[in-house]
Amino acid sequence: MAAPASAPRTRRRIPWSVVGFLAPALVIYTVFMVLPLLDSLRRSLFTASGELAGLDNYVTLLTDPDWAPRFWGAFANNIVFFAIHMLVQNPVGLLLAVLLTTRVLRGRTVYRTLIFAPTVLSVVIIGFIWKLILSPLWGVMEGAMEAVGLGDFYLPWLGLQGPALIVVSLMSVWQFVGIPMLLFSAALLSIPDEIIEAARTDGAGAWRIFRSIQLPLILPTVGIVAILTFVGNFNAFDLVYTVQGGLAGPEFSTDLFGTYFFRTFFGFQLQLGDPVMGATVAGMMFLIILFGVCLYLFGAQRRLQRVDP
Amino acid sequence: MAGTRQDRLGISPTAAGKHAILIGYSFIAIAPVALIIINSFKERMPIFKQPLDLPTAETFTLAGYETLGKRGDFGAWLGNSVLVTGGSLLLVLLLGAMAAFALARYRFMGSRVLGLYLAIGIMIPIRLGTVSLLGILQGLGLTNQLAGLVLVYTAAGLPLAVFVLSAFFREVPRDLEDAARVDGANDWHVFAMIVRLARPALAAVAILTMIPVWNDLWWPLVAAPGVPTLTLGSQQFLGQFVSDWNAVLAALTVAMIPMLVLYVVFNRQFVRGLMGGALK
Numbered sequence: 001m002a003a004p005a006s007a008p009r010t011r012r013r014i015p016w017s018v019v020g021f022l023a024p025a026l027v028i029y030t031v032f033m034v035l036p037l038l039d040s041l042r043r044s045l046f047t048a049s050g051e052l053a054g055l056d057n058y059v060t061l062l063t064d065p066d067w068a069p070r071f072w073g074a075f076a077n078n079i080v081f082f083a084i085h086m087l088v089q090n091p092v093g094l095l096l097a098v099l100l101t102t103r104v105l106r107g108r109t110v111y112r113t114l115i116f117a118p119t120v121l122s123v124v125i126i127g128f129i130w131k132l133i134l135s136p137l138w139g140v141m142e143g144a145m146e147a148v149g150l151g152d153f154y155l156p157w158l159g160l161q162g163p164a165l166i167v168v169s170l171m172s173v174w175q176f177v178g179i180p181m182l183l184f185s186a187a188l189l190s191i192p193d194e195i196i197e198a199a200r201t202d203g204a205g206a207w208r209i210f211r212s213i214q215l216p217l218i219l220p221t222v223g224i225v226a227i228l229t230f231v232g233n234f235n236a237f238d239l240v241y242t243v244q245g246g247l248a249g250p251e252f253s254t255d256l257f258g259t260y261f262f263r264t265f266f267g268f269q270l271q272l273g274d275p276v277m278g279a280t281v282a283g284m285m286f287l288i289i290l291f292g293v294c295l296y297l298f299g300a301q302r303r304l305q306r307v308d309p
Numbered sequence: 310m311a312g313t314r315q316d317r318l319g320i321s322p323t324a325a326g327k328h329a330i331l332i333g334y335s336f337i338a339i340a341p342v343a344l345i346i347i348n349s350f351k352e353r354m355p356i357f358k359q360p361l362d363l364p365t366a367e368t369f370t371l372a373g374y375e376t377l378g379k380r381g382d383f384g385a386w387l388g389n390s391v392l393v394t395g396g397s398l399l400l401v402l403l404l405g406a407m408a409a410f411a412l413a414r415y416r417f418m419g420s421r422v423l424g425l426y427l428a429i430g431i432m433i434p435i436r437l438g439t440v441s442l443l444g445i446l447q448g449l450g451l452t453n454q455l456a457g458l459v460l461v462y463t464a465a466g467l468p469l470a471v472f473v474l475s476a477f478f479r480e481v482p483r484d485l486e487d488a489a490r491v492d493g494a495n496d497w498h499v500f501a502m503i504v505r506l507a508r509p510a511l512a513a514v515a516i517l518t519m520i521p522v523w524n525d526l527w528w529p530l531v532a533a534p535g536v537p538t539l540t541l542g543s544q545q546f547l548g549q550f551v552s553d554w555n556a557v558l559a560a561l562t563v564a565m566i567p568m569l570v571l572y573v574v575f576n577r578q579f580v581r582g583l584m585g586g587a588l589k
Contacts, residue, residue: 017496018411022423025408025467028400032464033430036438036445043440096334099327107328113576114335118342120572120579122524124544125564129341132557140344140360174337179583186584206323227432235434238526242544258436265440266531279440286437293432 037286044283048276057280067277071284073252074260077165081256082233084169085176090225092173093180098210100181101188112185116178123175127242130171134158158243161253168254172239176232180225187221188214219303227296234289237262257285342565349373349558356554373559380556383563386542390567392455393538394523397462401518402511404463405470410500412471413478414486424475430468435461436527446532453535461528466518473517477510478503509581516575516582523568539564 047053061067096115100108118126133140134157142154157163191214199209237258240248246268248255263271265278347363348356355368362368377383412424435442442461443452451457481503489499504511529541537545543564550556572579 015415015417018415018417021407021411021496021500025404025427025471026423028404028460028464029427029430029467031445032442032460033435033438034426036440036442037433037435039441039444040438092334096331099331102327105324105327107331109576111331111335112580113573115331115338116580117569117572118338120520120568121342121565122526122540122543122568124524124526124540124547125561128547128557128561129345133341133344138357138360138554143360177338182580182583231432231434235436237436238524241526261436261439262531275440282437282440286433289433289437 040279040282041286043276044279046276048274057276058283061277061280061284070252070255070260071281074255074257077254078234078256080165081169081172081236082230084166085173085229085233086226088170089173089177090180090222090229093177093225094184096177096181097184097188098214101185103193112181115181118175119178121175123172123238124242126171126175127239130174131158131243134167159250161250164244164250165254168240168243171243172236179228183221183225184218187218191217220300223296223300223303227292230292230296231289234285234292257281257288261285345558345561346565349555349562353555356558370555371559373553373555373557374563376550376553376556377559377563380550382537382542383539383560386537386539387567389455389536389542390523390539393458393462394519396455396459397466397522398515398518400459400463401466401470402515405467405514406474406504406507406511407500408467409471409474409478410503413475414499414503424471427468427471430465431472435465439527439531443532453533455533455536458528458533458538461532462518462522462525466522469517470514473514474507474510477507481506512578513582516579520568539567 044057045053045055047056061071099105100112132138136142136156142151145151145154155163157167195213196209199213204212234257236256240254240256240259241262244250244254246259246263248259261278261281262268264281265273265275267273344360348360350364350370351362351368352370352372355362355364359368408427412420412427446452446457446461449457451460485502485506486499489502494502524540525538526540526544529536529538530544534541543560546560547557550560
């Protein structure tokens with residue numbers, strides 16, 4: 001992407017000043033991020049006493065009756081968590097972005113400021129706010145639903161196995177909808193006005209313009225939003241830990257990889273911490289995230305080749 | 310464009326529909342936050358009986374805030390958060406800009422590989438290395454130290470910082486640098502000059518770095534529970550005082566305020582930072 005005007009100077013041996021510029025960042029990044037990641041992966045291949053275990057720990061995690069149900073439970077829950085973000089957060093973010101980037105719209109900044117506000121707050125705070133609001137003790141949600149005639153539909157969702165995961169996912173959607181909104185807004189604003197104007201002159205309606213012009217042009221951003229959502233969701237921890245506790249209740253129905261990893265490594269209540277199995281859970285999370293990232297890069301690569309042979 | 314005048318007055322049916330949706334969603338986004346803040350200033354009974362009312366002369370109280378003053382260590386937690394976030398920001402911006410400068414302005418053996426090596430960290434969460442990273446922090450005597458958190462967040466923040474800043478530095482015309490070098494500028498002078506030109510990008514990186522560090526629960530919880538940040542401290546306080554509604558609502562409000570104030574004051578930078586500078 002380097003502009004021709006700023007083509008770097010010709011290849012040469014590494015000048016000493018470059019070493020000075022790069023070294024501090026590389027050292028901190030390597031020591032505190034890359035080495036721990038690699039070492040954690042290495043530990044997942046050994047037993048607690050340091051003997052090579054090959055893939056035994058992974059086999060235990062995926063098949064042993066003591067480990068597998070919780071692992072696959074967290075896996076399924078995490079997929080639901082991600083699906084709700086893809087089906088609710090990102091379409092709503094896109095809708096808001098389309099509305100906010102309409103050429104003539106008063107109050108654009110006010111709307112954007114308000115809608116984005118929850119995103120800058122801590123997940124812990126957001127989790128507690130919703131926990132209080134949904135609590136039957138306070139009764140705010142119940143009262144609000146009664147006011148619009150839906151009182152009969154109120155339930156203490158966070159305590160119910162079926163709805164708890166959906167409600168926790170929606171809390172997260174509520175908090176983070178601002179991110180796809182901003183990313184989609186940026187992409188929509190970069191579409192030249194002339195194209196939209198020309199289509200409108202030809203009689204295209206708002207939906208037609210969106211379907212045939214805007215959506216195809218912002219597809220790269222759709223991909224970026226999807227992969228950011230994926231990585232964020234498969235490593236989420238704070239919200240479930242705050243709202244439902246380390247045991248991700250009721251009956252582990254809101255357990256995600258993040259909380260499962262936490263319990264496995266550090267232990268929780270009666271369960272003892274297990275560094276080796278912790279490293280193994282982290283290893284599985286690493287493989288899943290890597291799989292998603294590779295899928296994204298592969299897709300992005302192909303699209304670029306199609307558009308720009 | 311036909312209808313522009315109507316749109317501007319906000320009376321055409323389409324515009325009215327758009328405003329209705331946006332007002333509706335803005336309400337959904339802000340009402341829960343407002344509800345907490347409003348009720349934190351009310352007596353216990355009105356919190357339950359009239360949760361939607363603003364505090365009046367009769368229902369107003371600061372009881373929750375007094376409990377915080379007595380029992381919570383909010384001042385210390387806030388201080389810890391400021392030190393950790395400030396330290397991480399400083400290191401990410403300084404070291405990230407230096408590395409980005411080297412990668413963007415020089416071509417040398419392995420510069421592309423180094424760029425890729427750093428870029429991997431954008432997508433892989435540092436949490437996955439927790440098992441080993443805790444051992445490293447222990448070995449260095451950095452557990453329960455704010456410095457340990459700063460180093461972890463710096464390592465996690467550098468990849469994106471280098472990526473964003475090096476893209477920006479590449480756009481700075483070569484002629485500027487050549488002119489400065491003719492005038493006798495050394496590498497550090499050129500670096501300082503380019504950094505000055507990149508202030509918008511630095512602001513964007515600062516925002517992208519600050520939000521997750523300030524709000525993080527994981528690393529304070531696992532690596533430094535002895536020196537709680539505001540996020541960890543509030544999390545524990547809230548769990549402990551569940552039945553004292555005044556204190557809980559006041560704690561939530563106090564924990565929200567620093568970020569909300571920053572957000573309102575630097576709203577433009579927040580939005581621009583997250584939109585990648587696309588919004589003028």
